Amino acid sequence: MTAQTPEKILLDGEMLDLCTEPLGHYFYFGGTQPDFAPRATSCWRSYIGTWEIRNGRLYLVGIDAKHRDRNPVKLEDIFPGYPERVFAHWFTGILRCPRGPMLAYEHMGYGSVFEEDILLYVKQGVLMSREVRTNDVTNDTDAWAE
């Protein structure tokens, strides 16, 4: 499996990569999933979401994807009546935002190690706490997911 293209997240005015897929939780919980056109193997999920932490809450503010008929997927196609901003109340978990230079490349998923990981602890869409983890190449990158 190829290394996967991350999501994007706007955090404190800085656009970061996001190595977590909150929209996948939405689809898993029964949310309507468009018939996305396949992308390259570096993006098996076939979309790239743009997220924002605003006022301590997680919002989906954009999506880069296409339907099978090649028309762009709009946020409103997934969340009718919400074309610009969607509160991600369905998501509980840890958002991992890598920052800094890459220390080790892993050709699988989000396994590559970067200098720092900003970890955002979110409960039902509300940011509960955050921490910054400094990495080195000896860190076990799977440990946080346990």
Next chain:
Amino acid sequence: MTYWISGYFLIGAVVSILILRMVHYDPRAGKPLIDLSYILYPDGKPLGLRIQEWISDRLVPVFIFLSVMATWPFLVLVVAYGRLKAGFSTDTQPDTEAACEMEGENGAKFHAHSSNLVAPTTVEEVEAWERIVDPLGAVPPVPFGHLNSAWLSFKAAMQPNDELWSFASTKDETKRIWAGVRGYAIRRDGRIVAEVVVGVG
């Protein structure tokens, strides 16, 4: 003889295209097979990483294409056997990382068991608990917010004598998930017949 060889590779090319489509590689959706701007890391990725991705995304499909073109009779048999064995299932690729996280080790989706049931409840109680409010108005003011349609489908499956229960799983049961899942289940004649998963943790 030339006609036979040409025919062989012509069929092989068609089979290659079909097999590439079956493994979800869509050449129309991707970038050109040779795209120098892709290699020259336009978004700041290291050159080595770009080259590895280019090999994976561009050269590997070409290699597969050529290999299939040369050996297609054998591969057709292998694919046909696989299809028959899988009962013509089309669900071959997990959609998302989240789906992988929330699936058990055998790939099956989580299903509640009787041991997961927490307490009996009612539709009215659930709809009051699960109402979601957002100061920016980015969620519909209905039970379960953006997941309201999943709840409505679940509710429509209820029959007059069914029981509605809340459930929560333990970490062990969900294998790879970092905390248990929670939701609601319909119990009919002592058996769980439907559930809706609404969150984790």
